[in-house]
Amino acid sequence: MDTRILCLGALYRGASSGYEIRKQFEEGPFSHFQDAGFGSIYPALRKLTEDGLVTCTEHAQNNRPDKKIYALTSEGVAALKTAIEADPPEDKVRSDFMFVLFFADILDPDQAAMLIDRRIDFHRAVLDGMRQCDTRLQPVGRRFVKGMGEAIHQACLDYLEAHRADFIGELSDQTGRRDPASDDLMPFDLEASTADRAAE
């Protein structure tokens, strides 16, 4: 989903400015599963205007740049519809948190603990924010997606709280006496490449 379609989605919720659209991705309802910054939103809006998918109305403001309110045209709604009817590509997750913890054995246990604690706080904060928001009167899709987001963050929170102590305990136990050569010889769901070569 490129930024143009994301903007159409944001505008489907009501006409707004580029600045307001960004907020929807930064702190608003889309922030949990999409990204878009000024640098991609403004060019996208320009293009959408050129293509007739949105209209732009300038609202003069005292001593500020004109506020440009964008609104979907019927072609814009149609384009959004077409885009969401195509079958979506797989989700992409880029979690440096997991990557770092994957290699926890070369990490200071205290640092690992701090990382997890911060993560727990993060999930609590997100859940808090989501739950404060009453979506009962909103469209089904919106509620469904919100519920799924909550379920995921709750699962992460539960997992981290349940396993934090054991994990840090194990890390502390092995500190300084891990044999790097014994490390992870058997990949997840692949043959053991290192072992194979050793057998050559």
Next chain:
Amino acid sequence: MDTRILCLGALYRGASSGYEIRKQFEEGPFSHFQDAGFGSIYPALRKLTEDGLVTCTEHAQNNRPDKKIYALTSEGVAALKTAIEADPPEDKVRSDFMFVLFFADILDPDQAAMLIDRRIDFHRAVLDGMRQCDTRLQPVGRRFVKGMGEAIHQACLDYLEAHRADFIGELSDQTGRRDPASDDLMPFDLEASTADRAAE
């Protein structure tokens, strides 16, 4: 985390070729939370070699391009350690699935149902793959991350199974009689921009 560090991480698990590294990201243990394709791995390996973080040994093969086995140097291990000690940026999730379902009210209910069914199958398949893999003898970090991944996929699966019927039911009920103007006037956790402007 750029591809260079990702490669160091892959190589920490044992010396291997670019082709094998990619498999770790495509189907292997990293596939659930990181991405890297040929187009970024090969240039990364070249740069790592130039910088002395990995060594490259060519293994001639009959009628195939030489297989180049890369291995971490001690500087490479140090660089990996430094990288994972830095505090990681926030996770990034790009879920077109959620974006599409957010706008489910302009979608054909059958299509929404199909999307969810496929998603359910996807989570089942991932969980299946993860559970087949015995990580009991592997480093703590590896097991921790695997457990967390399982917890997330299980939560998604549970949520989708629990809410599928109600969701599709609600979508079907409202088909053809939704008022687009009533749509989602109150943003998630933002003031109602449309309402504000109406009050001007």
Next chain:
DNA sequence: AGGGACATGTAATTAGTTACATGATTGT
């Protein structure tokens, strides 16, 4: 005979991020 796995790499394209540029208003 055709497709997929093995195996490496480059070039062109696409897309996104970051920094810059400008400037008033409001709150601490």
Next chain:
DNA sequence: ACAATCATGTAACTAATTACATGTCCCT
């Protein structure tokens, strides 16, 4: 006085994806 919020936009840079280029082996 300083930071944050409001408000728009461009330019430079970074990074990743996609397509291309090459060729064998093995299975159906």
